[in-house]
Amino acid sequence: MAAFSQETGKPVRVVALVGPAGTGKTSLAEAMLFTAGAISRQGSVDAGTAVGDASPEARARRGSTELNLARFVYLEETFVLMDAPGASGFAPDALPAIAAADLAVVVIDPDPARAALAEPALRLLEALGVPHAIFVNKIDQARGRIRDLLEALQPMSARPILARQIPIREGEAITGFIDLALERAFHYRPGKASERIEIPQALAQRESAERFHMLEQLADHDDALLEKLLMDETPEPAMVFGDLSRETGDSLVVPLLFGSAQGDHGVRRLLKMLRHETPSPAAAEARLGADGGTYVFKIAHANAAGRLAYARTFSGLAEGAELHDREGNAVRAGALFTVLGDKLGKTASVPPGAVTAIAKVDTIRAGDVISNGRARCAGFAPPMPGHALAIATRDRKDDVRLSTALHKLVEEDAGLAWDQDAETHEMLLRGISDEHLNMVLARLKRRYSVAVDAQPPRIAYRESIRRTATQRGRHKKQSGGHGQFGDVVIEVAPRGRGEGFAFDDRITGGAVPRQWIPAVEAGVRDAMERGPLGFPVVDVAVTLIDGSYHTVDSSELAFRTAGRIAMSEALAACSPHLLEPVARVTIETPGSATSRITSSIASHRGQMLGITPRAGWSRWDVVEALMPEAQLHGLGAELRALSQGLATYRAEFDHLAELNGALADAVVKQSKAA
Incomplete structure (x- = not known):
């Protein structure tokens, strides 16, 4: 079913910005919104004035901690922008939302040495079946060659990466680009649209060769274009742009563009690419099995609006419309809201394809695909929470409030869980990483005024x-x-x-x-x-x-x-003796960090079991080892520090092993003192 904006009468399309932390996704979102006229002033992440990263936790760390949404119209085309957090600890918040996108843009640094940071995002999008492009941000800081970056990226993508532009340099600085599809050159002008210039004579031969290579990549999926190339004929612009649009939307190629969000370079070219090449909502609707229904990708608890279900609707939705939960019970949609960062705008209805926040649908859950009179779960399995903290309220009178607050936080965050340990009776808060749990504790105090003490869980000796x-x-x-x-x-x-x-x-x-x-x-x-x-x-x-x-x-x-x-x-x-639990630890890491990680394992009394290549990944390893559970606290942070933030691990109990000497004496002494 076609999805149309009430304002433009054209399809409403959803674009997700994904990629490693620190690459400038939120800055790019800010630049796109400003260029499109959705905001009157371009904010700054560092200054805490960006539309995204509006929460105090995000502003404190100067990086996204949750999914941010914004809506804009560009050249009479309506878009919803999803700005996803890059840090792996906050990714579960964005995973269900990214699945609803029509196109994702992977935002990366220009440094070829940091290309490996993009691989988790590329592999995720391939697994979800979401078409995607690459935007090389901070191009004004680039010192290496774009060609080297392409060579580093290609092994990480199952699909050919198609360079849409080549840079124009003045000395070491990149001052413009040549658009290979348009065969036109542009000079960057901060705060303004790039100025069209003649293709520099020194780049004419390279432009011709790079354009022909781009056409060859497109011709792999278009026999008519291939025939023209073999006959040494120049394809019509309509054929080239038609192939770019079709092959991008069908996930046959991955276009690559570059620019600078802070310098306002290449942002308009990116917006124009999205306008022409983002597929219609029908593909996402089919991928989700929504069948003209509504897909709920997030639950949030807002102070004034209460519990909100964030959803993409493929047939439009009006306040009071009848929805259904997974048990088949009818639920009336309460107030509907449009979203711009942390600002909600009440609306009576939203058009097909739009993203909205729905109030008062308390039995609707994240991941629900609501169609044909019933909801079903879309089935996106979040990462298992592998890190834990033992928490306790500082005032026992807050215990009930803590339980209520945790229920809400867990509902909002697919990577969060809590339970009570049957042996130690500790309340355990479980998350994706230590920084994730620290953010949750800060949010617990800010939102619900519940202060807790946190410490590593007791080891089950x-x-x-x-x-x-x-x-x-x-x-x-x-x-x-x-x-x-x-x-x-x-x-x-x-x-x-x-x-x-x-x-x-x-x-x-x-x-x-x-x-x-x-x-x-x-x-x-x-x-x-x-x-x-x-x-x-x-x-x-x-x-x-x-x-x-x-x-x-x-x-x-x-x-x-x-x-x-x-x-x-x-x-x-x-002759009693102490036994400590030993976990089997599986670490997934870029190969460049493997030797450092094996050294870290040895320093934590670990025993290596083996190293194997990670299936389907470029130069990644799977490291398996046995490690005492007492050594796991803080391991995630250490692994990230050793691997540019990329390595992750999971651990499960393997066996009990004898612990002797000073280590055992210290454990026994602490136990008897407790």
């Missing part, structure tokens, strides 16, 4: 034994009336690592009546909850071999107490 011991446990108490009497003898022995607990009995002659034997086992288990070193005991075998009872004073409680006494004394005599 265990203890076991090395020796066998036989021990009697007797519980005798007389205080008038019926007393208490239980007497047991147990044999305690170590088991193999991971074999767990086993209980048996070799009672003969009724030394311990059968009905009290389960109570003895319960008492043994009680003692194992906290061994001599202060931690749960594992991998032991206990055999009840003898005992005695009293016909009047023996009871279940008495034998349970006797079992606990016997086990506690036996464990102390069995």
Whole structure:
């Protein structure tokens, strides 16, 4: 179904800006909005005046922490711009939204040495099936050759990267460009449209060669164009631009343009490319299976407007329209809002293809595709939250408010989760990275006035034994009336690592009546909850071999107490030792950082398991290792520092390993002091 703007009568299209952190995506969005006349003044990220990055957390770090939306009209074409955070810790917020885009622009630096930073974004877009282009920002700071950048980028893309421009230089500075499709040259003018100039004579031969190469790339998917090239005929401009539009929209090629957001260079050329080559909303609608319906990509809790569902509607939407949740229940759309950064504008309806914020649809969830009278989940799996902090309110009266606030924050952020550890009873806040969790804590305090203390979660140490011991446990108490009497003898022995607990009995002659034997086992288990070193005991075998009872004073409680006494004394005599949990860690990293990361693993008492190439990625490795869980806190930040912010890891419990010496002594001392 066609999607039209109420203002222009033309398709409303959605463009996402993605790419590494620090490449100037928000600055580019600001320049695009200013050039299109959507804002009257071009703000600055550093000054905290940009339309995007409006939250205090984003302004404090001078980088995006959440998805930002803005709407503009350029040359009678309506666009919605999605500015996605570049830092990997904040990516889950943007993933469902990017899937709804008609085209994505990957914003990168001009330095070929930093080209690897673009690969995660390129691979994500390929996986989502979203057509995309590349914009090389900060071109006025470039010192290397665009050709070298292209050569570095191409192995990272499954599709050919098609250079649309070549630079014009004055000395080392890039002062303009030649558009290979238009065969025209332009000179940059800050704050104004670039001035058309004659193609410099020194670049005429290169322009001809680069244009022919571009046409050859297009001809790989157009037999008519290929025939013209073979016949040495000049293709008509309509054929060239038609192929550029079709092949970009069909994800057959990846156009590359360059410019400078802060210098206002190349922004208009980018906007014109988007105007001509961004595909219609029909492709995104089909990709999402929306079938003329509405796709919800984000939930947010705004102070005044309440809970808002951010959505793209492919058939238009009016206030009061009937929607359906995943259970098939009818939900009436409340107020509708247009979005420009953190500013909401109320509207009675939105046209097909538009992005809107919908109020009062409390059972609609992020990821819902609402069509044909029911919602279904689009199925975008967010990254698993792999980092955790133990949090506790500074004032116990805030516990209920904390729970309410966390429910809202988790609903907003697909990369966030929280739970209570069954063993330590700590409340654990889980996120994608340490910087992600720090941002959540800041937001928790600012929005909900809940201050918490945060620390690394307690490590689930265990203890076991090395020796066998036989021990009697007797519980005798007389205080008038019926007393208490239980007497047991147990044999305690170590088991193999991971074999767990086993209980048996070799009672003969009724030394311990059968009905009290389960109570003895319960008492043994009680003692194992906290061994001599202060931690749960594992991998032991206990055999009840003898005992005695009293016909009047023996009871279940008495034998349970006797079992606990016997086990506690036996464990102390069995040479107890500490066990620490060891995780299997899988790290995905650019190959250039692999050696540094393996050295880091060794410094954290890690054991290397192997290094393999990352399937489908250019010069990336998968590093696998075993590492003590006590060494994982802060690992994410260290890996990012070693890999230009690119390496990520996931960890899962593998086994328990013996911990000895000063490290074990320190753990035991801390446990006994707690």
